[in-house]
Amino acid sequence: MSDFTDAILQTIRTVTGERDGFVPLHEPEFTGNEAAYVADCIETGWVSSVGSYVDRIEKDLADFCGTKHAVAVVNGTAALHVALLLAGVERGDEVLMPTLTFIATANAASYAGAVPHFVDSEATSLGVDPEKLAAHLEEIAELREGACFNRSTGGRIAALIVMHAFGHPARIAELAAICERWNIPLVEDAAESLGSSYHGTHTGNFGLVSALSFNGNKVMTTGGGGAILTNDTDLAKRAKHLTTTARVPDRWNFVHDAIGFNYRMPNINAALGCAQLERVPDMLARKRVLAQRYAEAFAKVDGASLLEEPEGTTSNYWLCALLLDEEMADQHEAVLAALNDAQLMARPVWTLMHLLPMFAEAPRADLSCAESLASRIVNIPSSPNLVIVAEDAA
Amino acid sequence: MSDFTDAILQTIRTVTGERDGFVPLHEPEFTGNEAAYVADCIETGWVSSVGSYVDRIEKDLADFCGTKHAVAVVNGTAALHVALLLAGVERGDEVLMPTLTFIATANAASYAGAVPHFVDSEATSLGVDPEKLAAHLEEIAELREGACFNRSTGGRIAALIVMHAFGHPARIAELAAICERWNIPLVEDAAESLGSSYHGTHTGNFGLVSALSFNGNKVMTTGGGGAILTNDTDLAKRAKHLTTTARVPDRWNFVHDAIGFNYRMPNINAALGCAQLERVPDMLARKRVLAQRYAEAFAKVDGASLLEEPEGTTSNYWLCALLLDEEMADQHEAVLAALNDAQLMARPVWTLMHLLPMFAEAPRADLSCAESLASRIVNIPSSPNLVIVAEDAA
Numbered sequence: 001m002s003d004f005t006d007a008i009l010q011t012i013r014t015v016t017g018e019r020d021g022f023v024p025l026h027e028p029e030f031t032g033n034e035a036a037y038v039a040d041c042i043e044t045g046w047v048s049s050v051g052s053y054v055d056r057i058e059k060d061l062a063d064f065c066g067t068k069h070a071v072a073v074v075n076g077t078a079a080l081h082v083a084l085l086l087a088g089v090e091r092g093d094e095v096l097m098p099t100l101t102f103i104a105t106a107n108a109a110s111y112a113g114a115v116p117h118f119v120d121s122e123a124t125s126l127g128v129d130p131e132k133l134a135a136h137l138e139e140i141a142e143l144r145e146g147a148c149f150n151r152s153t154g155g156r157i158a159a160l161i162v163m164h165a166f167g168h169p170a171r172i173a174e175l176a177a178i179c180e181r182w183n184i185p186l187v188e189d190a191a192e193s194l195g196s197s198y199h200g201t202h203t204g205n206f207g208l209v210s211a212l213s214f215n216g217n218k219v220m221t222t223g224g225g226g227a228i229l230t231n232d233t234d235l236a237k238r239a240k241h242l243t244t245t246a247r248v249p250d251r252w253n254f255v256h257d258a259i260g261f262n263y264r265m266p267n268i269n270a271a272l273g274c275a276q277l278e279r280v281p282d283m284l285a286r287k288r289v290l291a292q293r294y295a296e297a298f299a300k301v302d303g304a305s306l307l308e309e310p311e312g313t314t315s316n317y318w319l320c321a322l323l324l325d326e327e328m329a330d331q332h333e334a335v336l337a338a339l340n341d342a343q344l345m346a347r348p349v350w351t352l353m354h355l356l357p358m359f360a361e362a363p364r365a366d367l368s369c370a371e372s373l374a375s376r377i378v379n380i381p382s383s384p385n386l387v388i389v390a391e392d393a394a
Numbered sequence: 395m396s397d398f399t400d401a402i403l404q405t406i407r408t409v410t411g412e413r414d415g416f417v418p419l420h421e422p423e424f425t426g427n428e429a430a431y432v433a434d435c436i437e438t439g440w441v442s443s444v445g446s447y448v449d450r451i452e453k454d455l456a457d458f459c460g461t462k463h464a465v466a467v468v469n470g471t472a473a474l475h476v477a478l479l480l481a482g483v484e485r486g487d488e489v490l491m492p493t494l495t496f497i498a499t500a501n502a503a504s505y506a507g508a509v510p511h512f513v514d515s516e517a518t519s520l521g522v523d524p525e526k527l528a529a530h531l532e533e534i535a536e537l538r539e540g541a542c543f544n545r546s547t548g549g550r551i552a553a554l555i556v557m558h559a560f561g562h563p564a565r566i567a568e569l570a571a572i573c574e575r576w577n578i579p580l581v582e583d584a585a586e587s588l589g590s591s592y593h594g595t596h597t598g599n600f601g602l603v604s605a606l607s608f609n610g611n612k613v614m615t616t617g618g619g620g621a622i623l624t625n626d627t628d629l630a631k632r633a634k635h636l637t638t639t640a641r642v643p644d645r646w647n648f649v650h651d652a653i654g655f656n657y658r659m660p661n662i663n664a665a666l667g668c669a670q671l672e673r674v675p676d677m678l679a680r681k682r683v684l685a686q687r688y689a690e691a692f693a694k695v696d697g698a699s700l701l702e703e704p705e706g707t708t709s710n711y712w713l714c715a716l717l718l719d720e721e722m723a724d725q726h727e728a729v730l731a732a733l734n735d736a737q738l739m740a741r742p743v744w745t746l747m748h749l750l751p752m753f754a755e756a757p758r759a760d761l762s763c764a765e766s767l768a769s770r771i772v773n774i775p776s777s778p779n780l781v782i783v784a785e786d787a788a
Contacts, residue, residue: 030436103639223441256745346646348646358650
């Protein structure tokens, strides 16, 4: 092991403390009403597609995020898919999105029959770079009859998806202004940013419609689940309709008026989520302490630093991420190997979308910053319980 | 109330006994290990996309159905969607299916970019009528380079979906022979037929690939969930791959080699399902007693009879269905109203797919039998606990 990889390993250990066994990247915590609420579903028989916990989690999520509406769905991918449909994305369209994102963002465009159009990210927020996006649009886009078109492909640019990577808010207000200039609907992929805010406003409030995820590795989990957020009441109604097979209310007849989806969140998953959401503020507080400890510890390490929340934002620090200096990029695999060998789970960022075979032909801007970031990011253990454990050990 | 509607109401009551409150169509029953297994997930922290209950339910379902493989997914609609992809359905293809089915069957074809091509059902099984299907194909189909094409539309006929309505097995062996003659992949929509068999073989074994559903109203429930069944090991592997975002195994890199789906069943839902499946034989036995009681009671009623399992088959009697005689079709709405007004939930069959606006232009065969059936079917309370309640009351 090189001095550099050893320094990283030992620095993480000063924060997490010595622990027996494998330390996961992000472990869920069920120390509240989870078991009670789920048992309630089973006792009352309401486990499936309707139930009081579905109604409650929708209200609680809207309250927590400060949006007018939240529609609970089966997972974050489903939320993104329907968000794009609500934004008006149609077959053959292009959807602007960062190449530095999880596969769900790009797949959602495919499900809607559109192609992703990849743009670059910036190093401070890891989100879409507003200056580079603006320059790219000036170069390739034109407005025709109120819609934005890609001059080189002829495709309509039907939406921009902004993803708040690892919970760090992108420069969403600047991105929203660019969308307004070009008449491009804005969709926020807030799958990773529950609890993150930009100048005091929770992420998910800037887009026409936004997506949350409650997969097992997220800040809170419903087993599998997600939600669509919006401040537009008509879109919220449409979201509920499309995610519940587009069935028209009727005393007993089954009538559907559109190609809908079976994207409801089951009540038993919503019950788990209601209990989790009660504990999100406490979990976020501990994750914040963890991130501060990492940041302080890594301030003393040459060649690597913790990615901190951009100025003016509050990050949920979903996944703590180290960024290796450019001259240390060649140590990236060695660092990943050393940490995982030492039972500290560590991961690179996702393979950039434009490098996957399905998206090899997709339109794109210059992606040099994302490529540099991908060669240098290392996610490290980020569970809220690491703070409890460290304090127990003290 | 007419004498006829009153006779139906009173006859149902002789079977269900007098009950306080609303009697649902199909109520889930959680009297086994449901709470214990779900609590185990929460205690151990394994609620999400991987976990031991997912592995177990896949093994238990394959054992129960006698298939080589079962892949647990997020719901029956997702199972059908992926089943069609596995069968090779592509954009622009036509998928033969009954018009008498739930919306998920037709939607699944739409998700795959195909159009439904509706065929007729028969009165004995409620499934696709083999003789009418064969005649229709002789009239409109041709084989070209090993594939089946619709001569009038030019579309490739890429699959036949056979749905076992209300759990009654269709004449699946005869339908499979027609598929072989025309080289059309066969997909079974077994969403409603867990526990139903055709000449001793469980439904879901006749198609290349089949779909189960565990929605809250089904014989067993996982809250929301479904499964893909197949006897083809390569297709099973492909099903698992496509339903788990098509991620390629790797020590830490995120690489995906196809447009995949987030269709996994969460472990907490699988835990519920493992406990439910343990009790399926008991629930089926009681549903069978209920159906026998209805059949005997309605044998004495002029103008309506219980739909019984076709000869050579065992039905799970998921939903008991009355079929009104043709001359009583004008009483259909009155019967539905009388039963629901009396707190006995009753429902017509689904609006036929070719009558929905999204499928108004879809290709179709003569659908006269399905139209007649839809004007005369009444589903009546079918929960297994109606047998316990009736015996308690005795």
